[in-house]
Amino acid sequence: MILPLLPSLxxxxxxxxxxxxxxxxxxxxxxxxxxxxxxxxxxxxxxLFGGALGSMYSFLQFLTSPIVGSLSDAYxxxxxxxxxxxxxxxxxxxxxCASTFSMFVLARFIGGLSKANVSLSMAIVTDASGEKTxxxxxxxxxxxxxxxxxxxxxxxxxxxKTNDANFGLWGQRPALYALSLSLANIALxxxxxxxxxxxxxxxxxxxxxxxxxxxxxxxxLLKFSAVENLSQHQNKVLSxxxxxxxxYLFIYSGLEFTITFLTHHTFAYTAMQQGxxxxxxxxIMAVLQGGAARRLGPRGAETAARxxxxxxxxxxxxxxxxxxxxPALLSPIAWLWAGLVLFAVSxxxxxxxxxxxxxxxxxxxxxxxxxxALRSLGxxxxxxxxxxxxxxxxCSGAAVTYSLGSIVLIIPAVMxxxxxx
Numbered sequence: 215m216i217l218p219l220l221p222s223l224x225x226x227x228x229x230x231x232x233x234x235x236x237x238x239x240x241x242x243x244x245x246x247x248x249x250x251x252x253x254x255x256x257x258x259x260x261x262l263f264g265g266a267l268g269s270m271y272s273f274l275q276f277l278t279s280p281i282v283g284s285l286s287d288a289y290x291x292x293x294x295x296x297x298x299x300x301x302x303x304x305x306x307x308x309x310x311c312a313s314t315f316s317m318f319v320l321a322r323f324i325g326g327l328s329k330a331n332v333s334l335s336m337a338i339v340t341d342a343s344g345e346k347t348x349x350x351x352x353x354x355x356x357x358x359x360x361x362x363x364x365x366x367x368x369x370x371x372x373x374x375k376t377n378d379a380n381f382g383l384w385g386q387r388p389a390l391y392a393l394s395l396s397l398a399n400i401a402l403x404x405x406x407x408x409x410x411x412x413x414x415x416x417x418x419x420x421x422x423x424x425x426x427x428x429x430x431x432x433x434x435l436l437k438f439s440a441v442e443n444l445s446q447h448q449n450k451v452l453s454x455x456x457x458x459x460x461x462y463l464f465i466y467s468g469l470e471f472t473i474t475f476l477t478h479h480t481f482a483y484t485a486m487q488q489g490x491x492x493x494x495x496x497x498i499m500a501v502l503q504g505g506a507a508r509r510l511g512p513r514g515a516e517t518a519a520r521x522x523x524x525x526x527x528x529x530x531x532x533x534x535x536x537x538x539x540x541p542a543l544l545s546p547i548a549w550l551w552a553g554l555v556l557f558a559v560s561x562x563x564x565x566x567x568x569x570x571x572x573x574x575x576x577x578x579x580x581x582x583x584x585x586x587a588l589r590s591l592g593x594x595x596x597x598x599x600x601x602x603x604x605x606x607x608x609c610s611g612a613a614v615t616y617s618l619g620s621i622v623l624i625i626p627a628v629m630x631x632x633x634x635x
Contacts, residue, residue, distance in 0.1 A: 215370030215392050224263055227315040238315040241266065252608035255479075265471055265600045267322060274326030275593035277430055280440060282330035283337065283586020287417045287579055291338050292409045294330075294582075299403060301328025303396035310389035333589035337582045340573040341410035349515035349570045353503050356566035360500035364493060371489075417442060417579035435591055436460070441576075441583045448575045452584065454633050455575075456591050458626040459568050462523060463595035465619045466564075468603025469530060469557070475604070476537060476612050481547065495558040502562035510567070512574060519567035522560040523627040529556035530620035537612035565592075568630075 216223075227238050245263045248254075254262060286294040305325030312318040339351035373388040434440060438452045477483035477491065510518055532553030535541040541549055569588065576584035606615045 215366045215388055219370050219374050252605050254608040269597045269601055271322055271326040272593045272597035275329045276590045278327050279330045279333050279590040280586040283333050283582035286334055286582035290409050291334055291411050292407060295334045295403055298328045298331035299400045306389055306393035306396050310386050310393060333585045336569055336585045338410050340581050345512055348573055349510040352566040352570040357500060357503040360496050360503055364496040415578045435587050438587055441580050443577050443580050451575050455572055458629045459588060460591045460595050461626045463592045464599040465623050467596040467599035471600035472603050472607045475607055495554060498558035499562040515567040515570045518563040520630050522564035523630050525556050525560040527620040527623040529553045529560060530616045534613050534616035
């Protein structure tokens with residue numbers, strides 16, 4: 215819901231706090247320095263600013279996902295999920311009364327810390343499904359995401375449009391609507407969601423300084439060191455899968471973030487046209503996840519993940535051709551949409567199927583920790599990827615950036631084809 219509101223939110227805080235020694239002014243100075251270093255035009259400063267906030271949000275998920283996942287293995291999924299949902303509700307409540315930028319950042323900070331609910335949801339789906347239905351369950355989680363990304367931005371824009379003078383300019387009405395949904399979510403979980411991890415299957419949790427380091431160290435996360443009761447084979451498969459997942463999302467998130475630069479800078483897309491573009495991508499993903507992806511068995515999920523990662527370099531290459539002034543065979547706009555369609559098709563299967571492969575390697579008492587660690591790696595990739603991609607975009611150009619991205623993405627695709635689960 216907040217995605218289409220970010221430019222207006224930043225404009226509001228710019229008017230209120232753009233001058234002086236506020237937190238907003240400090241962050242604006244940092245973004246302007248980055249902008250001058252990379253050569254990005256002034257009109258993209260707000261996009262870079264939003265990207266910086268998004269990176270902070272993802273980095274906080276990186277810190278909390280493996281810890282909350284391990285706690286859920288010890289104390290159950292439902293209590294930890296309720297704590298995360300309460301944190302998300304609190305973040306929306308703070309956003310609804312964020313008259314200062316500092317309070318808005320605090321709201322986003324609490325929301326980022328609470329986003330381990332996603333990996334917990336995947337652990338619950340894994341608990342409640344068998345080997346044959348696990349891929350279907352993960353596809354349903356992906357389908358929920360796709361529907362959310364179709365409906366959420368539209369709802370946010372609509373509620374912001376209906377603001378009146380009593381609701382200010384910083385999106386109080388969308389925030390209150392998000393808060394109402396969060397409270398309804400808490401009620402649904404509390405009243406109707408059963409605990410999926412019985413007490414006899416829970417793993418005791420031993421916390422220490424070395425254990426805490428394993429939860430937040432990228433090296434230890436890649437090795438799944440904090441996860442107990444893994445066999446040597448399971449650890450080997452998960453370590454390779456974690457690296458594949460990280461590289462894929464690191465480059466993928468860069469394209470996802472910079473595509474708005476390309477469509478606005480090269481194709482003169484308006485905000486409405488960009489919204490329609492993401493709507494088309496979301497619909498394609500929802501159709502595939504609601505149809506083909508949720509019918510996959512364990513071997514089908516593995517095959518789909520490999521094909522998805524094989525398609526992703528091709529999607530980047532198409533977008534690179536779209537960035538050229540006179541590409542071969544097709545017009546730039548045709549190459550752009552070819553790349554976006556391939557991007558949507560590959561995205562529909564990649565993350566959910568790789569998550570299903572990781573869940574298959576996790577013992578019952580360690581699923582929360584495994585999926586939390588995997589989610590944490592993805593969040594770290596999403597925190598760093600947009601920063602590097604935007605720097606490369608403005609320093610080297612769109613064609614070079616996407617061409618290099620397509621080459622790098624061959625690596626995780628080959629690694630997944632060679633992975634033996």
